[in-house]
Amino acid sequence: MSLNTNDLTRYGWTDFFADQLTDDDAVLVPARISEVRRDVVLALSAQGPLELITPPDMSVAELAVGDWVLARSENRVERVLERRSRINRRAAGHDARSQLIAANVDVLFITTSCNADFNAARLERYLVMAASAGCTPVLVLTKADLEDPAPYIAQAQALQPGLAVIALNAHESDAATALFDHWQEGQTAALLGSSGVGKSTLTNALTGADDGGPLTAAIREDDAKGRHTTTTRNLYPALHGRWIIDTPGMRELQLLDAQDGIGAVFSDLEELATQCKFRNCSHAGEPGCAIGAAIASGELDADRLSRWQKLSEEDALNTETVHEARSRGKATTRYQRRTQEEAASRKGKHKKKR
Numbered sequence: 001m002s003l004n005t006n007d008l009t010r011y012g013w014t015d016f017f018a019d020q021l022t023d024d025d026a027v028l029v030p031a032r033i034s035e036v037r038r039d040v041v042l043a044l045s046a047q048g049p050l051e052l053i054t055p056p057d058m059s060v061a062e063l064a065v066g067d068w069v070l071a072r073s074e075n076r077v078e079r080v081l082e083r084r085s086r087i088n089r090r091a092a093g094h095d096a097r098s099q100l101i102a103a104n105v106d107v108l109f110i111t112t113s114c115n116a117d118f119n120a121a122r123l124e125r126y127l128v129m130a131a132s133a134g135c136t137p138v139l140v141l142t143k144a145d146l147e148d149p150a151p152y153i154a155q156a157q158a159l160q161p162g163l164a165v166i167a168l169n170a171h172e173s174d175a176a177t178a179l180f181d182h183w184q185e186g187q188t189a190a191l192l193g194s195s196g197v198g199k200s201t202l203t204n205a206l207t208g209a210d211d212g213g214p215l216t217a218a219i220r221e222d223d224a225k226g227r228h229t230t231t232t233r234n235l236y237p238a239l240h241g242r243w244i245i246d247t248p249g250m251r252e253l254q255l256l257d258a259q260d261g262i263g264a265v266f267s268d269l270e271e272l273a274t275q276c277k278f279r280n281c282s283h284a285g286e287p288g289c290a291i292g293a294a295i296a297s298g299e300l301d302a303d304r305l306s307r308w309q310k311l312s313e314e315d316a317l318n319t320e321t322v323h324e325a326r327s328r329g330k331a332t333t334r335y336q337r338r339t340q341e342e343a344a345s346r347k348g349k350h351k352k353k354r
């Protein structure tokens with residue numbers, strides 16, 4: 001492979017991607033997508049920034065910020081490399097569609113504050129998303145200067161066995177350092193959390209924007225109220241060789257194909273359920289229910305059981321709806337193709353007759 005990929009490691013290139021290249025790919029240019037626009041994608045390559053179109057059989061919507069692609073002649077995507085992680089959700093609205101939000105995110109910083117924003121159900125949902133996507137979750141508790149963080153840390157640690165939890169004041173100069181402990185050079189992170197928990201404040205610390213860093217003005221636009229809102233999905237550099245993906249689409253999260261993620265976040269419950277007397281136990285008072293026993297002994301919070309059941313039902317429903325719509329779509333295309341073929345063969349017959 002003659003291609004020099006050394007320069008790419010700073011954009012997050014690893015052996016995982018290098019191993020996907022063949023000798024024939026030597027003429028292609030590896031590039032990482034930094035922004036997805038309506039008709040084109042912007043990408044970072046060893047030669048500098050590129051603006052790429054997609055080939056006729058690929059829509060821009062199939063690509064996500066963070067993706068690694070191989071480009072031909074520096075203006076067209078030839079192929080997307082297999083993703084190390086992918087964040088997708090059920091698209092907003094009634095559309096029964098899966099939507100890819102970001103790719104190749106290493107660490108998800110799930111952010112909440114030490115106050116009323118702390119909501120176990122929402123945080124578990126984010127954690128399931130991280131686990132299904134294949135990203136490492138880290139729970140960040142902001143505003144630790146305003147309230148005693150200890151009870152929040154304890155609640156956060158109960159959300160997923162072994163979860164890393166950080167409590168901090170996002171305004172403190174060492175806030176970024178605490179996050180860098182979980183986020184290595186060359187890795188890509190994303191911040192998730194509801195409005196007002198301190199994501200912008202943290203992002204400023206992470207990118208050095210507070211010290212007149214190069215970034216924030218370019219990627220954020222002031223809305224009418226003078227508030228900073230993130231308007232597009234972007235990949236941009238943080239301090240010390242890290243990368244951030246900023247995406248507004250991560251606030252409204254409907255789970256999709258998240259069964260494995262639910263299994264990871266609620267592994268304590270899944271483990272207990274294997275000890276129930278009946279294999280199809282619904283944990284609603286059946287004899288020999290290990291989950292019921294754990295609740296009775298105070299070892300397990302009954303609310304966590306109902307949140308687990310609710311998320312599982314939601315995921316099952318969304319997954320079924322989207323898969324059904326997809327197979328309906330395929331059936332339609334098959335039907336259309338058949339009618340077109342029949343029409344064409346009728347035309348052919350006419351021709352022969354004449």
Ligand SMILES: Nc1nc2c(ncn2[C@@H]2O[C@H](COP(=O)(O)OP(=O)(O)OP(=O)(O)O)[C@@H](O)[C@H]2O)c(=O)[nH]1
Pocket residue numbers: 142143144145146168169170171193194195196197198199200201202228229
């Ligand atoms: N005391 C204290 N204030 C904080 C902390 N983190 C954020 N704030 C303040 O909380 C408010 C909201 O912070 P933002 O960073 O704008 O929150 P956000 O999550 O980016 O909000 P959106 O942009 O609406 O998504 C600001 O006034 C911050 O200064 C913290 O750790 N301690």
Ligand SMILES: [Zn+2]
Pocket residue numbers: 273276277281282283284286288289290291292
């Ligand atoms: Zn049971």
